[in-house]
Structure formats: C-alpha cells, structure tokens
Amino acid sequence: MAVSPVQPTQANFVIGPPFAPEEMKVLYEQAGLRVKSGDAALSKRLSAIRQEYVVVFTNPIQDGKSLLQRLLEGILGKEVAKLETAVSQASVQGNPMPCLSIGLKTSSFADGSPLSANLPDTALKDIESALRMAFKAEWVQSRIY
16 A cells, blocks of 8 residues: 655744844844843834734735735745734744744635645745745745644
C-alpha cells in the first residue's frame, strides 16, 4: 500500500522589526531600553500597532480579497478562493513580534484543493520575501506544521 506524504496544516510567518525609517529604529531602541528598566508600555504599543497592520493586510478589501490573498495568488499562480488566517504575537529574544498564520488545509484554491496540496518549497521563501517587503521588516521567519 502506498503511503501519501502528510500535508502541512499551517504556515506561520513571524515578522521581524521594521528596518525603516530611521526614526522608527530610534523609537524601537527606546522601547527596548524602557523594557530593560521595567517599563514595557511603549514596546507593547508598538507591537500592537504592527499587529493591527498585519490584520489589515489579511482583511478583505473592495473586491472581497485581502492583500495577502492577492500576494499568494501571484506567488502560487492560482486563484485562492478561501483564505483562513490568524494574527497573534510571538516573542523573539523577549521582544514581541507579529505572527501571521495561514491555515493550509482550511484555505483553498478556486478548484477546491487545499493550499497544502500545491505549496512548492520555494513558495515559502517567496512569501517571506514579499512579506518582508510589504511590512518593511528586517526579516521574516516561516515555519510549516
């Protein structure tokens, strides 16, 4: 009996700190210094703003598709009919970072097949690069489950 490979169920993308403009770097440095002295208010507020931005990126706009959905269609070369996402917070070296999760088995292409059925290895790196550019992040790390 042939065993089919297990398809992943979820892809997570942790979005690193912004790289521009310079004023933002200074603000993030100040937040880091304040955290070290016991005041995490600025760090939490900056994290909340970035997380809200990721949520906006995943919400449908005028034509019913989100910016993320359009990005995935461009990278994967197929129409994405349903896109299940969640935005949470990850901690990297004690710093809060937004984490975008995509349900690969619950999201589907127009032909009904799940995203997990047609996700080439190179696609994750392409998605990372596109998210890094969209969020002006120093880095984006992905993990598939």
